[in-house]
Amino acid sequence: MDGYYILYFLTQKDSYMNRMTYKGYEITAGPILLPESGRWDTIVYILSERHTEVKNTTFTGPYTFETEDEAIQACLYFGRQIIDSYTPNG
Numbered sequence: 545m546d547g548y549y550i551l552y553f554l555t556q557k558d559s560y561m562n563r564m565t566y567k568g569y570e571i572t573a574g575p576i577l578l579p580e581s582g583r584w585d586t587i588v589y590i591l592s593e594r595h596t597e598v599k600n601t602t603f604t605g606p607y608t609f610e611t612e613d614e615a616i617q618a619c620l621y622f623g624r625q626i627i628d629s630y631t632p633n634g
Contacts, residue, residue, distance in 0.1 A: 562616055568592070569627050573619030575612055583608035584615035588623045 562573040570591040575584040586605030591598070605622045609615040 566624050567627055571623035573616040575615035584612050586615050586619045588619045
């Protein structure tokens with residue numbers, strides 16, 4: 545399932561706006577529209593490459609947002625917070 549969503553979001557027209565590099569990690573925002581509420585859920589993919597190991601981890605945020613743009617910004621912020629909490633010297 546995760547691989548499908550990553551491929552989907554990386555092939556979108558404006559995907560460059562959904563990604564950023566932060567402290568050597570690649571953060572990809574993958575907001576998903578929730579049909580029952582019409583709000584956007586926050587899903588964050590963090591890709592790390594250490595030596596020969598590549599690791600992709602998926603996180604979901606605790607909040608939903610009215611617009612896709614708000615959800616994208618929240619995903620990227622949430623991704624930076626996650627990275628800061630797991631890296632030495634934040």
